[in-house]
Amino acid sequence: MRAFQIFRMRSRALLRRSEAEADLQRELDLHREQLRREAAAEGLPPAAAARAASLRFGSEAAAAEACRDARGVTWVNDFFRDIRLALRGMRRSPAFAVTAVLSLALGVGANAVVFGVFSALLLKPLPIAGADRVFFVNNGATQTSISFPAYREVRDRNAVFSSLFAYRLAPMALDQGGVSDREFGLLVTGNYWSALGLKPAAGRFFTPEEDQHPNASPYAVLSYQFWQSRFGGDPGVVGSTVRINGMAYTVTGIAPAGFHGTDTFYWSSIFLPMMMQPQIEGRSWLDNPNDFDAWMGGRLKPGVTVAAAEANLATIATQLARENKANEGLRFTLSPMGLAGALLRGPVRAFGTGVLLLALLVLLAACANLAALLSARALDRRQEMAVRLSLGAGRSRLVRQLLTEALVLAALGGAGGSLLAIGLLGALSHWRAPLDFPIHLDVNPDWRVFAFAWGITLVTAALCGAAPVRQAWKTSFAGGLKGGRALRLGRWTGRDLLLPLQLALCALLVSASLVAARGLTQALRAPLGMQPDGAAVIGYDLNLSGYSEAAAPALQQRLLDRVRGIPGVESAAFANSIPLSIDQSSTSVYREGTTDFRPRTSIRSVAYYEIGPGYLHVLGTRLLAGRGFTDHDDAAAPRVAVVNRRLAVLLTGSADAVGKRFLRGSHTEVEIVGVVEDGKYSTLTEAPRPAVFWPMAQEYNSTRVLIARSTRPPSDLALAMRDAAHDAAPRLAVYGVGSVRQQLGLVYLPMRAAVVALGAFGLLALMLSFTGIYGMAAYIVSRRVRDIAVRMALGARRAQVLRFLFARIGWLVACGAALGLAGGIAAAGILAGIVYGASPRDPELILGSVAAIALVALAAMAGPARRAIGTDPIRSLRQE
């Protein structure tokens, strides 16, 4: 009750201030009136009575002020008054306000965007119950997958997971009304749903009992989004059948909204029981201990630590290796779910942290910029401060006002930055990578992003506000009042450090972004072991489209004939996949004469492709020795292979390997008929890797790409190829249509992201340096109008005036730039890991950074300089 009364009274005092004031006035008036009446009653004449009353009454203003204080709302009122003052001050100097708010908004916005992406990828938990207890089980540092038989063993033997599931990313063909579309889904074991603790949005999930026997459980669960976009959210879909890869699947239920599988970047549309793997992928690896194709994850039992779980898994790995050679070298580690385990999480975190640090540097530069502006302004206002001090304002009151000003600026900057972040993150969420792969990023800002944005805004305000506050604190009455114009330019102060600091940060960012840009251009020119320009590709899957292995050769010939018939086509060939596209596989081979077949004696992680005749020519892969495949290298002919230079050296000790043999598996002997140049296979930054090419006729693979090269633009060619394929085989579901360059999009994606981010930061940095230098130069000119006028009146030449004004600022700029450049060169070393071909020792780059900073400095000083030499001495002097 009392609390309520207090609240009512305080809020009235705040909200209905004028009414409260009038009340107070009336109350005090009444008292004075009574005093007057008393005096009159004592027999004084009216005028004397009034005077006596006033005397007895005392200072009404003091009493009223004391009453206001008693109400305990003064500081709130002061705060609002300070905000009004600050806004008025900003209106008076709009250039300052705009510069300050803009640089803050850019700094905060850049950080919020970067943090938003970082948070969406690494911090935001998956939309599942108890997400922190669900882990991805890596096999070693680089490999993520495990064989399905090994998964079964780990599932049954472990004592630490309440539920251990396996899954696999799987493209599939969904037939609807005679049209076949490729969709991306997941094959998941039946315990997937209960392990994740999910509740279906409609229907039910398939169960472990419905995931027992190969190809015996045609059940499907659709993602909520897919259900909405493809079936319009029709509840009748649950219980109905859909045709996937030509087989009828019963839709048992719909996954909850927002759930797209356990990897944040891969949005699965359809979930199928793992046992349907042979039907979906054409060849079964469910019982093959040598095929490492399953990903594994699970929910830890309550109370089990990660270390305990890894210890338990290590014991199991030892047992499994003893029981089967195929399981040698298993090494299980746990990673949080969401980014394909350690495979992506590590790089993403390293990259994200790096970019976040750069973003913080931008903010720091903006902060230094703002602090310099604010303290320059505070110097301007020394007189005002001194006047207010001598009129009796408390120092703490002045400090409060200055802090409020910084806070208002920060709030505007923070709001601008948040808006920027909302816009950019929203755009990024809608952005679809130009890839034939469902990479979606849901980076819409959440509370974490806003908390972060406003957190850094507050810190910035405190940091930037500190400098002018310190000055205000030191302001002396006399010094401030008489020395309003005295600016001691000769002395170096801490404020002078702000400009070089800011410039150093900016130079660092500029050189880093130049390193990145240069890296990208080099990467685009890097030898790929093929000539992607001018070639186009379409993909399809014979199995998905319902063609048998027997029907393949005839279909293939038909397609080839059609495509070769397209005007302008010079050559065309088949393969299962092209290097650097998403679909990459690797295998192990053995040197000739190997008898002990185990992982240690093998040559591992050999990229392999199944290629048709003419492939090397179409893709522009240079043949170093021997020959490519011909139509005669078919199933009846001896086993042959083309290897790259690296594999040739690994197998035989020299690149001159034509005619030599090696082993594929324990008993298949293969002859090397050709050696080709090394290339890039999975990533652009990979170390030289061995690769082997098998003839397609000896190695059936239902996944195919058809590549053609022509004089036409490759995108046109790709469309023509799609139409040709449709004519030749209407049933064929064609995907991945585009230029070969487009297929390489994924490998360029991290680099493009790096270059875009760094480029944006470099640009921001240049803008910040511009505003920083401009602000300082303009300030110096405005403070020295009288000096300039005197010098010019005495006959100084313009060059002399300029030197007098800008020598010092030039020095500051040079120092800052040099410092930043050194930092930038150091940072380039770090960048080299992400951006292919980035090198810190690059003279053009250093020159470029210096030139960029110098140009910006000159441009920033040009305006103030023109104003300085355009000064009319007489007028300026008279103004004084």
Place this chain on the structure above:
Amino acid sequence: MPKPADLLQGTLDLLILRTLAAGPLHGWGIAKRMLVVSGDVLSVGQGSLYPALHRLENQGWIRAEWRDSDLGRPAKFYALTADGRRQLERELKSWNRLAGAVQMVIDQA
């Protein structure tokens, strides 16, 4: 250990609360009543009276209301709240203890 100013202020609060215990009064009335009851000794100036009243109101110990008054126009009447009554008891107790202590020192030292 309260400073002398606090002591005086506390005392003024106590006197106001005690005066209002007899019934609602406006500021002028409170000052008059104190003056009369104390035998013209305690003359409270408006400079301390009104801030004290506002403070007490802010604490929730008294409550104010505009009403027609004996002064010929409406005045702001202050009345004790239930909280105020309890506060008065507390302050009376501590005052009595203090006064007794002071008396004892004067008598026996």
